Amino acid sequence: MIDPRVASGLRDLLPAVMIPRERILRSFRETFASFGFAPIETPHIERMEVLTGKGAGSDEVLRQIFEVTNKGGTPGELALRFDLTVPLARFIARHVDEVGVPFKRYAIGSVFRGERPAKGRFREFVQCDFDTIGVDSRLADAETGQMIHRALTAADVPPCTIAVNNRKILDGALESLGLSGKTGLVLRSLDKLAKIGRDGVQAELARPDDSGGAGLADEQAAAVLDFAQTGRGTPEALDAAASRFGSHERAAQGIADLREVVRLMEAGGVPADRIAVDLGLARGLDYYTGVVFETTVDGWERFGSVASGGRYDDLAGLFTSRRLPGVGASIGLDRLLALLDEAGALKGSSSTAPVLVANFPGVDPSVPTRLAATLRTAGVGCEIFPEPIQVGKQMGYGSKRGHKLAVIVGPDEVAAETFNLRDLETRAEDKGLAWSVLEDSVLGALEVIERRGAGS
Amino acid sequence: MIDPRVASGLRDLLPAVMIPRERILRSFRETFASFGFAPIETPHIERMEVLTGKGAGSDEVLRQIFEVTNKGGTPGELALRFDLTVPLARFIARHVDEVGVPFKRYAIGSVFRGERPAKGRFREFVQCDFDTIGVDSRLADAETGQMIHRALTAADVPPCTIAVNNRKILDGALESLGLSGKTGLVLRSLDKLAKIGRDGVQAELARPDDSGGAGLADEQAAAVLDFAQTGRGTPEALDAAASRFGSHERAAQGIADLREVVRLMEAGGVPADRIAVDLGLARGLDYYTGVVFETTVDGWERFGSVASGGRYDDLAGLFTSRRLPGVGASIGLDRLLALLDEAGALKGSSSTAPVLVANFPGVDPSVPTRLAATLRTAGVGCEIFPEPIQVGKQMGYGSKRGHKLAVIVGPDEVAAETFNLRDLETRAEDKGLAWSVLEDSVLGALEVIERRGAGS
Numbered sequence: 078m079i080d081p082r083v084a085s086g087l088r089d090l091l092p093a094v095m096i097p098r099e100r101i102l103r104s105f106r107e108t109f110a111s112f113g114f115a116p117i118e119t120p121h122i123e124r125m126e127v128l129t130g131k132g133a134g135s136d137e138v139l140r141q142i143f144e145v146t147n148k149g150g151t152p153g154e155l156a157l158r159f160d161l162t163v164p165l166a167r168f169i170a171r172h173v174d175e176v177g178v179p180f181k182r183y184a185i186g187s188v189f190r191g192e193r194p195a196k197g198r199f200r201e202f203v204q205c206d207f208d209t210i211g212v213d214s215r216l217a218d219a220e221t222g223q224m225i226h227r228a229l230t231a232a233d234v235p236p237c238t239i240a241v242n243n244r245k246i247l248d249g250a251l252e253s254l255g256l257s258g259k260t261g262l263v264l265r266s267l268d269k270l271a272k273i274g275r276d277g278v279q280a281e282l283a284r285p286d287d288s289g290g291a292g293l294a295d296e297q298a299a300a301v302l303d304f305a306q307t308g309r310g311t312p313e314a315l316d317a318a319a320s321r322f323g324s325h326e327r328a329a330q331g332i333a334d335l336r337e338v339v340r341l342m343e344a345g346g347v348p349a350d351r352i353a354v355d356l357g358l359a360r361g362l363d364y365y366t367g368v369v370f371e372t373t374v375d376g377w378e379r380f381g382s383v384a385s386g387g388r389y390d391d392l393a394g395l396f397t398s399r400r401l402p403g404v405g406a407s408i409g410l411d412r413l414l415a416l417l418d419e420a421g422a423l424k425g426s427s428s429t430a431p432v433l434v435a436n437f438p439g440v441d442p443s444v445p446t447r448l449a450a451t452l453r454t455a456g457v458g459c460e461i462f463p464e465p466i467q468v469g470k471q472m473g474y475g476s477k478r479g480h481k482l483a484v485i486v487g488p489d490e491v492a493a494e495t496f497n498l499r500d501l502e503t504r505a506e507d508k509g510l511a512w513s514v515l516e517d518s519v520l521g522a523l524e525v526i527e528r529r530g531a532g533s
Numbered sequence: 534m535i536d537p538r539v540a541s542g543l544r545d546l547l548p549a550v551m552i553p554r555e556r557i558l559r560s561f562r563e564t565f566a567s568f569g570f571a572p573i574e575t576p577h578i579e580r581m582e583v584l585t586g587k588g589a590g591s592d593e594v595l596r597q598i599f600e601v602t603n604k605g606g607t608p609g610e611l612a613l614r615f616d617l618t619v620p621l622a623r624f625i626a627r628h629v630d631e632v633g634v635p636f637k638r639y640a641i642g643s644v645f646r647g648e649r650p651a652k653g654r655f656r657e658f659v660q661c662d663f664d665t666i667g668v669d670s671r672l673a674d675a676e677t678g679q680m681i682h683r684a685l686t687a688a689d690v691p692p693c694t695i696a697v698n699n700r701k702i703l704d705g706a707l708e709s710l711g712l713s714g715k716t717g718l719v720l721r722s723l724d725k726l727a728k729i730g731r732d733g734v735q736a737e738l739a740r741p742d743d744s745g746g747a748g749l750a751d752e753q754a755a756a757v758l759d760f761a762q763t764g765r766g767t768p769e770a771l772d773a774a775a776s777r778f779g780s781h782e783r784a785a786q787g788i789a790d791l792r793e794v795v796r797l798m799e800a801g802g803v804p805a806d807r808i809a810v811d812l813g814l815a816r817g818l819d820y821y822t823g824v825v826f827e828t829t830v831d832g833w834e835r836f837g838s839v840a841s842g843g844r845y846d847d848l849a850g851l852f853t854s855r856r857l858p859g860v861g862a863s864i865g866l867d868r869l870l871a872l873l874d875e876a877g878a879l880k881g882s883s884s885t886a887p888v889l890v891a892n893f894p895g896v897d898p899s900v901p902t903r904l905a906a907t908l909r910t911a912g913v914g915c916e917i918f919p920e921p922i923q924v925g926k927q928m929g930y931g932s933k934r935g936h937k938l939a940v941i942v943g944p945d946e947v948a949a950e951t952f953n954l955r956d957l958e959t960r961a962e963d964k965g966l967a968w969s970v971l972e973d974s975v976l977g978a979l980e981v982i983e984r985r986g987a988g989s
């Protein structure tokens with residue numbers, strides 16, 4: 078016998094998890110489409126060279142990559158993608174003439190990283206990415222923020238706050254403070270502000286260069302932190318930044334751009350109190366060049382950002398000489414689901430159909446088959462129990478699976494062309510309803526149950 | 534510069550392909566759910582032992598498998614799945630106590646086979662599988678046929694014919710003809726009937742054992758073929774089978790079972806002329822034990838079956854001592870899409886949103902942003918052109934992408950709080966409509982366009 082376990086760091090997803098997951102993905106796809114983003118798909122397997130970028134790939138990436146070989150193939154040539162951004166860069170370099178710009182795409186798919194397995198961290202997980210490529214536009218920047226807001230709201234995620242910043246402001250401020258040579262190290266430290274707090278970041282900034290710190294003097298570190306924390310989350314942040322660094326050309330551009338993005342996000346329906354300007358938001362090192370986003374669910378900040386992104390100058394520089402700027406974000410589906418699960422926001426049903434049609438012993442199975450087909454045609458999902466076992470057991474199955482209603486037709490009901498309708502929660506049963514009112518009765522009962530659920 | 538090509542046998546999917554693909558998948562998910570099938574997901578990576586079945590895997594499978602290794606991992610331990618059936622068997626062995634039986638699941642995902650690349654054949658492709666596990670039930674058998682019919686019909690696939698047979702009939706007939714020792718070879722030859730014709734199969738059946746044939750005498754081969762072709766596709770097939778082999782217990786059981794399955798499929802709404810009893814339908818060698826299905830699109834039989842499956846006695850015997858019978862089928866999404874593409878049944882739009890909102894030079898971008906948000910709230914998908922370039926160019930983009938309508942607001946319209954509504958196909962333009970009637974005007978115009986499309 079072979080052990081049916083999955084490999085380390087991987088997992089099976091059962092219906093109770095998959096049903097809300099599919100509901101959320103469907104909602105995301107609808108939202109993305111409602112903004113005119115179109116789906117694309119790239120293979121799970123890419124050429125190694127594409128993923129590692131001719132040595133441009135970091136050690137971290139190389140250590141986590143899953144290599145793929147088939148019989149007769151050359152080892153080291155292929156690997157599983159570790160994100161959807163590198164494949165997008167390759168895709169757009171290859172197809173830009175065919176798809177044209179502006180190109181608005183979304184992609185939803187599994188990515189693979191051989192990280193050390195840990196609780197809640199898996200080696201395969203799903204990313205939902207969307208990007209607008211080929212334009213440098215504040216409208217597209219703001220639309221990215223709008224999409225994050227709409228996608229999460231439409232998927233019934235609890236209220237979120239979208240933190241926004243512009244890398245130009247940070248770059249300008251650091252330059253003004255005489256720290257332009259240390260931007261990378263400082264930004265990397267600032268990213269940890271939420272995790273290790275001001276004192277932790279201050280210590281890291283002050284640690285000498287040769288031990289991985291930025292080597293800042295205490296008052297420099299304090300100035301950086303003061304700036305990063307200025308008016309965090311309030312509209313005053315930008316005013317303060319402007320009065321302090323407005324004379325620096327790059328910072329001034331970043332401030333004006335960010336003001337416009339916030340204004341357009343609000344015009345697009347994102348409530349002002351859901352947008353938090355955060356001058357310390359850095360998001361990574363060398364990739365982003367304009368607006369940056371991070372999104373946390375209110376009260377669940379410890380889960381980190383569930384939707385992040387920003388603007389970049391040059392997406393596909395490794396693959397084409399054509400300069401392709403863009404803006405985009407990625408929703409971390411698995412992190413979001415883990416959060417919703419812990420918040421108790423995932424409904425527990427393992428059934429995709431609200432109605433169970435009993436398979437009554439001694440009744441011709443074509444009868445429930447016909448009734449079920451009639452209900453489906455009326456748009457009501459229903460499952461027939463596949464075997465004519467004891468009806469009580471069938472009802473037990475329905476309750477456990479999360480069916481709402483059962484349609485029961487025994488020999489007496491067949492003779493009278495009627496059915497009994499059982500509420501699987503309250504166990505109330507309407508008896509002797511005519512087949513001719515099947516759809517209306519079931520639709521009406523489902524409405525009652527839904528209202529009861531909404532009221533509780 | 535790195536070459537942005539994909540690896541041999543793999544491909545990128547562009548919006549024009551992905552949009553109908555996503556529409557079909559969404560329709561499949563809705564149909565599967567309407568029968569109470571629940572989604573599950575298993576990892577793309579499985580342990581090698583699970584996939585190869587401790588040597589039970591055929592050479593064919595081993596030759597096509599993609600091995601996966603990460604830094605620090607042991608070579609030969611992991612591989613990419615080559616179908617969704619083996620992962621289902623492992624899944625159910627592992628989780629049967631948790632999910633219970635009957636267990637109705639569907640799974641949609643990529644599978645990987647290192648086949649020699651050829652036109653229309655890819656190393657990564659998507660399967661859509663559904664199975665009812667844990668019961669031996671004609672109702673579940675018939676439901677499988679119903680699901681195939683409903684799923685394809687609801688996805689707007691042209692009329693299909695579902696060929697059905699029961700492996701017990703074939704087994705019984707071959708036994709009665711004294712060929713029970715050669716069942717495997719005979720069934721494998723019969724599977725080629727559609728491809729190589731009666732003469733081809735006859736020759737193969739008569740070829741000696743030692744050169745890969747079944748070594749049948751000419752009259753035995755003729756008898757097998759006569760039986761396999763008896764009344765193909767007509768209700769008489771089963772009567773003929775009954776009169777010839779009805780005294781054979783196993784064949785008689787198969788005939789009775791198949792009659793019941795056809796009767797229940799019809800009760801479930803599959804038109805009788807869409808079901809074709811085919812006594813020669815064999816479907817593979819050792820897996821299926823009861824009903825078998827194959828589905829072809831009328832007039833496109835040369836594409837082969839787009840949805841196939843059947844009943845099996847023991848799904849997970851490699852992983853558990855618990856005997857788990859079941860029935861299921863798999864829809865080959867990529868084959869189906871290739872067929873629909875060639876049949877001209879895929880619409881050419883690369884846009885997911887019907888409306889393009891112009892970004893008029895000199896107009897505050899918060900104006901189109903606000904109008905677009907209003908339309909989305911009314912359920913109308915719309916895209917704003919991200920840059921304020923010449924409006925004619927924006928209209929060209931919309932026509933090329935497949936947008937239906939454009940909403941245009943220039944400086945005069947802002948002052949008057951009006952908009953112009955342009956039909957991107959006819960180029961007719963309604964001018965000076967008030968913002969207050971935006972949603973109604975757009976919804977009305979889209980309806981007109983839809984009716985025009987349906988009429989043509």
